[in-house]
Amino acid sequence: MGSRGSSMNNVPNAEELMQETGFSAAHLLRLHERFEFLDRDNRGHLSPEDFEAVREVAMNPIGGRIICSFFPPGQETLDFPSFVRILAHFRPTEKHRARDGAQSEPANSRTGKLKFAFQLYDLDRDGKISRAELLQVLRAMMGIQVTEEQLQSIAERAIQEADLDKDDAISFDEFRKSLEKVNIEHKMSIRFLE
Amino acid sequence: MPLRTGSRSSTGFGRSLPGLGLLLLTVFVLLECSVLSVGASSSSDTRPHKKDNNSVGVGNHNITVHHIKKAFPVLSFQYDYIKIPFEISLWVLLASLMKLGFHLIPRLSNIVPESCLLIVVGLLVGGLIRLAGEDVPPVLDSKLFFLCLLPPIILDAGYFLPIRPFMENLGTILIFAVVGTLWNAFFIGGVLYGVCQIKAAGLDHIGLLPCLLFGSVISAVDPVAVLAVFEEIHINELLHILVFGESLLNDAVTVVLYHLFEEFSMVGTVTVLDGLLAVISFLVVALGGIFVGAMYGFLAAFTSRFTSHTRVIEPLFVFVYSYMAYLSAELFHLSGIMALIACGAVTRPYVEANISHKSHTTIKYFLKMWSSVSETLIFIFLGVATVDGNHSWNWTFVTATVILCLVARVIGVIALTSVINKFRIVKLTTKDQFIIAYGGLRGAIAFSLGFLLDKDHFAMREIFLTAIITVIFFTVFVQGMTIKPLVELLAVKKKQEAKRSINEEIHTQFLDHLLTGIEDICGHYGHHHWKDKLNRFNKKYVKKCLIAGERSKEPQLIAFYHKMEMKQAIELVASGGGAKLPSAVPSTVSMQNIQPKKTPAPKPLDRALPQLPKGREEEIRKILRSNLQRTRQRLRSYNRHTLVADPYEDGFSDLLLKKQKMIELEKKIKEMTNHLTVPAAPPDSPTMRRARLASDPQAYNMKPTDGVPAIKVDLASPQSPDSVNMFDEFKRADQQIPGEDQGLIMRPPAGSSGPNAHHKEDEPRDQQKLMRCLSDPGPSADEEEGEPFLP
Numbered sequence: 011m012g013s014r015g016s017s018m019n020n021v022p023n024a025e026e027l028m029q030e031t032g033f034s035a036a037h038l039l040r041l042h043e044r045f046e047f048l049d050r051d052n053r054g055h056l057s058p059e060d061f062e063a064v065r066e067v068a069m070n071p072i073g074g075r076i077i078c079s080f081f082p083p084g085q086e087t088l089d090f091p092s093f094v095r096i097l098a099h100f101r102p103t104e105k106h107r108a109r110d111g112a113q114s115e116p117a118n119s120r121t122g123k124l125k126f127a128f129q130l131y132d133l134d135r136d137g138k139i140s141r142a143e144l145l146q147v148l149r150a151m152m153g154i155q156v157t158e159e160q161l162q163s164i165a166e167r168a169i170q171e172a173d174l175d176k177d178d179a180i181s182f183d184e185f186r187k188s189l190e191k192v193n194i195e196h197k198m199s200i201r202f203l204e
Numbered sequence: 205m206p207l208r209t210g211s212r213s214s215t216g217f218g219r220s221l222p223g224l225g226l227l228l229l230t231v232f233v234l235l236e237c238s239v240l241s242v243g244a245s246s247s248s249d250t251r252p253h254k255k256d257n258n259s260v261g262v263g264n265h266n267i268t269v270h271h272i273k274k275a276f277p278v279l280s281f282q283y284d285y286i287k288i289p290f291e292i293s294l295w296v297l298l299a300s301l302m303k304l305g306f307h308l309i310p311r312l313s314n315i316v317p318e319s320c321l322l323i324v325v326g327l328l329v330g331g332l333i334r335l336a337g338e339d340v341p342p343v344l345d346s347k348l349f350f351l352c353l354l355p356p357i358i359l360d361a362g363y364f365l366p367i368r369p370f371m372e373n374l375g376t377i378l379i380f381a382v383v384g385t386l387w388n389a390f391f392i393g394g395v396l397y398g399v400c401q402i403k404a405a406g407l408d409h410i411g412l413l414p415c416l417l418f419g420s421v422i423s424a425v426d427p428v429a430v431l432a433v434f435e436e437i438h439i440n441e442l443l444h445i446l447v448f449g450e451s452l453l454n455d456a457v458t459v460v461l462y463h464l465f466e467e468f469s470m471v472g473t474v475t476v477l478d479g480l481l482a483v484i485s486f487l488v489v490a491l492g493g494i495f496v497g498a499m500y501g502f503l504a505a506f507t508s509r510f511t512s513h514t515r516v517i518e519p520l521f522v523f524v525y526s527y528m529a530y531l532s533a534e535l536f537h538l539s540g541i542m543a544l545i546a547c548g549a550v551t552r553p554y555v556e557a558n559i560s561h562k563s564h565t566t567i568k569y570f571l572k573m574w575s576s577v578s579e580t581l582i583f584i585f586l587g588v589a590t591v592d593g594n595h596s597w598n599w600t601f602v603t604a605t606v607i608l609c610l611v612a613r614v615i616g617v618i619a620l621t622s623v624i625n626k627f628r629i630v631k632l633t634t635k636d637q638f639i640i641a642y643g644g645l646r647g648a649i650a651f652s653l654g655f656l657l658d659k660d661h662f663a664m665r666e667i668f669l670t671a672i673i674t675v676i677f678f679t680v681f682v683q684g685m686t687i688k689p690l691v692e693l694l695a696v697k698k699k700q701e702a703k704r705s706i707n708e709e710i711h712t713q714f715l716d717h718l719l720t721g722i723e724d725i726c727g728h729y730g731h732h733h734w735k736d737k738l739n740r741f742n743k744k745y746v747k748k749c750l751i752a753g754e755r756s757k758e759p760q761l762i763a764f765y766h767k768m769e770m771k772q773a774i775e776l777v778a779s780g781g782g783a784k785l786p787s788a789v790p791s792t793v794s795m796q797n798i799q800p801k802k803t804p805a806p807k808p809l810d811r812a813l814p815q816l817p818k819g820r821e822e823e824i825r826k827i828l829r830s831n832l833q834r835t836r837q838r839l840r841s842y843n844r845h846t847l848v849a850d851p852y853e854d855g856f857s858d859l860l861l862k863k864q865k866m867i868e869l870e871k872k873i874k875e876m877t878n879h880l881t882v883p884a885a886p887p888d889s890p891t892m893r894r895a896r897l898a899s900d901p902q903a904y905n906m907k908p909t910d911g912v913p914a915i916k917v918d919l920a921s922p923q924s925p926d927s928v929n930m931f932d933e934f935k936r937a938d939q940q941i942p943g944e945d946q947g948l949i950m951r952p953p954a955g956s957s958g959p960n961a962h963h964k965e966d967e968p969r970d971q972q973k974l975m976r977c978l979s980d981p982g983p984s985a986d987e988e989e990g991e992p993f994l995p
Binding site (some may be wrong): 041044047048061064066067070071072073076097100102127130131147148151152153155156160163164167168171172185188189191192193195196197198199200201 | 372627629630700705706707708710711712713714715717718719720721722723724725726727728730731733736758759761762765768769
């Protein structure tokens, strides 16, 4: 990690962030160190290039989308609180949410995680995964080895299976329904962030 | 293994009749068995006499040949010649009939698990044989058990092991298997030694090491028993894989402990050095077993790469290599079970990509069959061996053992879970813990290991065996019978009978990539990171080596999709017998017949299967019917040497894809040209010919009046306007001419670009089609295709 040691004092709004996202102090510290490591030019905020500098992310088939998901539409910089908020989606789900008064759906609940994943499909943010968006994702994941027709068939079938209201696109509820048998709480959690 | 019981259980009285018939048959078989064994003893009695005759007669010519002239035997009785195979076959037949019988009596199989019934049958048979005055054959001979009965079950388990949940829970499984078994062994052994010290029990002669040996034998959860019981309760995947995985992986621990204590029981002491060596031995046994298994697995996969011309023996490679892996591991005292599991798990993905569909089915069903018979036989033999052995019943020892087994298991599970839950994302609840503890069944492996003990070195062998059998009976009967109602009572989550949908597959892969990316961003080398690395390595190097031809580059999603489509098509044919199929009619009529039936939007039927528009169903049905027709015709002259590689088969899935594409596009175009009736084109334009050729090369040579309706022009004609379009597209895609392929490029997200693209592509075609339809349909089909096709 970076040679700069950081303590909780360096972390802006630490208390607030901990309250909001549920990270512990230790985790927040670790994330802050990582933030500073990624922020090579020491600007205090991240840009897409900083993410792309991580080699594995560049190799990832959907790396571009992941990077984009960190940045709200139109913005090119990412500050630490936003960074943490996005990563909060990947905390393991707690069984009981004793925090009342907090927002109705914490980021790391099943719905929160699914919403985040949905956004990665639905790049134009119209609330539906259209056929073209699905095709894009499939193309990205499968590369050049697959013919157009095969992709079409798969996309067609996927939409047929999931699309309940027949609008030729997958809405968030349909997305959620098609994943009801998958253990999202397990699949979309990183143990590190506990 | 659940059987299909459907047809027989109709009316009440009619239900019991076949069951009765079966029972009568079984009794007959049993009687025959006992009669023959009596006959065997009598015939074997006569043999020594003959020997005496000969030995006497050597020196004396006159008496040498005691041939009494009797009539030429029209029918003679020669039991010895066939004795062993005959008896084996009888046992197998008995086992299978029993299995059949149980499922004909439905109420029984709901209450009592199969394993219990089979043990009871074994007890009966053993009792019968004993009554007949014969020696009960030592059926559960350890060699027979470990070399013949156990491998099929383990191979079946390993080949069909669900890799994903197994790997995800590997840490938990390993902790239960290794630490749990160690704890059980030492706890049971130690406390039993304490119990033996009680003067009143009369067990002083059992030293500490024999006790520990006994502990290690009895502590291992048995995969056969677990499989048998858990199969029937349909518990959720997580618990199933936890208990089952534990039962598989604890073999290494058992092997090491067993050999350790057996060796040193005779010497009498165990030093620290021995302990250390034991730990090293454990690692060698476990990792060595896995290594041997993986090696044979890769060999099998590599071999299957070249079997495209000898499809008939493909399954054999899988079986033989796996068995060799088991035997090789046993040769070096490594863990044979782990070798088998590793071999099966490693072989499967590569072999399945290489072998034909029929071989795949063969492997699946042979494995299921063998493992089913093996399991049945094991339980029956357990019953027989119970009747047989010399039992030495000691109340103290036996009750202590049973209680200790339960107590040790419960304490072990609770303690380990509290540690494990700190590291798990999805914690194990109390209900889960209870099921895990309760599912710790002992079985035939424990018995066989006890049986292996040398009588001379271990005077207490009989006591041990009795106790082992009691524990096995207790776990199988009591725990086996009550686990089902307990599962219901505790409302434990059941297995979700879901077919994996394509959506799940897509999204799961997507999430894998997402999580890998997030882990990389966080700089955390977690679970996903390593899995991703392994996948990349696999794709880049291993697959190229082990998978033949083009399939090595096929992404997993495509393979999954093909499998789904084929399965669905076959299901449709199997179930869609009642639907109307267009028979052999001339093309014009069929065209108009079919069209009104097709509805653009699929009706929402049941959501179990994704619905297909009716036309597509029929097309698929036609394809499959034509396929089956051809198979039937070919089978008229069956000779296994001339069983040619199905020229059809390898391209079948591609074909199916193409057909569906045809239908899809046709559907879309129909939606847009809803009110247009399309008169059919004459059957033999070059496009049609090519379409037919592509679908059915042999059919082309057949005359249309051959009475093979499915192969007729029906296939091509409904899509006559469209097949052109489709082939255009196909050809373009195949040749990768980017410029022409405007239709469905990925555009940057612009919302409704999807449907627009469709329209744009189809519009010019629509225009042409319209014009063509209104004008002369036939020859102008040619004008559509710019370039000449494949010949």
